[in-house]
Amino acid sequence: METKVLSSGIHYSNLPESYIRPESERPRLSEVLICEDVPVIDLGCPDRAQIVKKIGDACTEFGFFQVINHGVSLEEMEKMIGVASEFFRLPVEEKLKLYSDDPSKTIRLSTSFNVNKEKVHNWRDYLRLHCYPLDKYVPEWPSNPPPFKEIVSNYCKEVRELGFRLQELISESLGLEKDHIKNVLGEQGQHMAVNFYPPCPEPELTYGLPGHTDPNALTILLQDLQVAGLQVFKDGKWLAVNPHPNAFVINIGDQLQALSNGRYKSVWHRAIVNAEKARMSVASFLCPQDDALISPAKPLTEHGSGAVYKDFTYAEYYKKFWSRNLDQEHCLELFKN
Numbered sequence: 217m218e219t220k221v222l223s224s225g226i227h228y229s230n231l232p233e234s235y236i237r238p239e240s241e242r243p244r245l246s247e248v249l250i251c252e253d254v255p256v257i258d259l260g261c262p263d264r265a266q267i268v269k270k271i272g273d274a275c276t277e278f279g280f281f282q283v284i285n286h287g288v289s290l291e292e293m294e295k296m297i298g299v300a301s302e303f304f305r306l307p308v309e310e311k312l313k314l315y316s317d318d319p320s321k322t323i324r325l326s327t328s329f330n331v332n333k334e335k336v337h338n339w340r341d342y343l344r345l346h347c348y349p350l351d352k353y354v355p356e357w358p359s360n361p362p363p364f365k366e367i368v369s370n371y372c373k374e375v376r377e378l379g380f381r382l383q384e385l386i387s388e389s390l391g392l393e394k395d396h397i398k399n400v401l402g403e404q405g406q407h408m409a410v411n412f413y414p415p416c417p418e419p420e421l422t423y424g425l426p427g428h429t430d431p432n433a434l435t436i437l438l439q440d441l442q443v444a445g446l447q448v449f450k451d452g453k454w455l456a457v458n459p460h461p462n463a464f465v466i467n468i469g470d471q472l473q474a475l476s477n478g479r480y481k482s483v484w485h486r487a488i489v490n491a492e493k494a495r496m497s498v499a500s501f502l503c504p505q506d507d508a509l510i511s512p513a514k515p516l517t518e519h520g521s522g523a524v525y526k527d528f529t530y531a532e533y534y535k536k537f538w539s540r541n542l543d544q545e546h547c548l549e550l551f552k553n
Contacts, residue, residue: 220315221327222414223341224308231418235337237426243454243488245420248447251455254278256463259381260285271382272389275468275476279483280448282463287381288374290462293438295363296371300496302361303343304412310360314343319538322346323356329425330538339489340424341412347372347500348406368408372500375436376406379502382434382466390476392513400475401433402505409499413445416489424487424495427454429546431537432503433475435467443495449484470537470548471504471530477512478524482548504530525551 219226237243255274261267274281303311316324317331324344328337346353350369358364383401384394398404413424424445439446439459446457446465457465473482489495504510511527528551537547 219308220312221308221325221341222339223304223311223412228417231339231416231421235339235422236418237336237422241336241426242421243419243423243447243486245488248454248456248488251448251450251457254457254460255281256460257281257283258285259283259287264385268385268388271385275386275389275472275480278448278450279481280457280465280467280485282457282460282465283378283382284460284463286378286464288371288378288464292367292371292374293462295367296438296498297440297496299361299364299367300343300410300412300498303358303364303410304341304494304496306360314358322353336422338425339413339416339422340487341414343410343412345408345410346405347408348376348404371498372406372408375500376502378464379404379406379434379436379500382436383502386434386468386472386480390479390513391515396513397433397472397475400504400508400510401471401502402508404433404505405503407432407501407503409501411487411495411497411499413487413489413495413497415492415494417491419489419491422489424489427484427486429473429482429484429548430467430469430501431471431534431547432469432501433471434469434502435465436500436502437465437467438498438500439465440496443490443493445487445490445495445497447486447488449486454486469501470533470546471510473548474510474525474528474551475512477516477521479516482546503534506531506534523553526553 257270314325327341383397387394387396441459444458447454470482508530517523
């Protein structure tokens with residue numbers, strides 16, 4: 217590779233060797249079906265009990281759902297994708313000023329997942345930003361493109377509010393007080409991964425991201441409406457989740473699986489790549505504060521089930537997650553009772 221990132225303007229007619237997965241690990245794209253029954257939940261519905269029930273069902277059966285009428289303006293969503301695309305179109309020298317492969321950095325442009333640890337790379341570049349508190353982190357963010365800081369700040373605020381609303385609804389769906397999850401998670405951190413998947417010469421040999429679960433509490437994903445790429449694992453099969461207009465995909469993360477005592481599933485998902493078109497996605501992550509103790513509420517352990525997982529702090533979990541390959545066994549397995 218002549219450059220550290222894929223979004224360098226170089227056109228590849230063949231997939232470089234370091235991206236080719238062993239045959240047993242390839243995506244087998246011809247076998248993937250479309251997920252026809254993705255739960256789409258209308259948060260504008262006046263019947264709160266109905267929303268709560270639908271969210272509970274989706275978290276139990278799927279581990280993810282899509283939301284519409286979610287309160288984030290369509291204009292903010294379009295601007296976010298627009299400025300993200302603009303960033304990745306910048307000259308490579310400009311982007312590389314932000315390059316780092318150190319996961320502890322609060323802002324970095326990088327590629328793949330963890331380039332220092334993995335044997336096979338993933339066909340993705342990403343800009344990783346810490347987003348809360350904004351006044352602490354925005355000064356580090358890119359000044360180019362010029363509207364980047366303002367657009368992304370506004371978007372982050374709206375997404376954070378949405379995340380808190382969803383956590384209340386998820387709490388209620390577990391039969392808990394609506395503030396229970398927020399209280400356990402403490403002063404939540406917020407990160408963002410602005411993902412760019414360039415056109416790939418041989419999509420069936422590699423991934424944008426291989427199958428994984430998210431280590432955080434809740435992920436709010438803005439998909440590119442023009443190019444599909446998200447797939448989820450359900451009932452032993454990989455299924456494609458096509459973008460729904462003006463919707464966010466909401467993924468349950470590992471922390472909510474642990475807090476729900478295993479009732480809600482942190483969904484295995486992956487990103488595949490496209491031969492003709494680049495794809496963007498913007499993932500926002502709400503994360504417990506480092507010393508938050510992740511432990512299920514008493515009512516969830518009372519009926520003979522006991523606690524499925526040991527109590528742990530988010531800092532302990534996150535350290536373990538980043539010490540491994542993305543597609544190893546589920547990190548939560550290491551914390552089972």
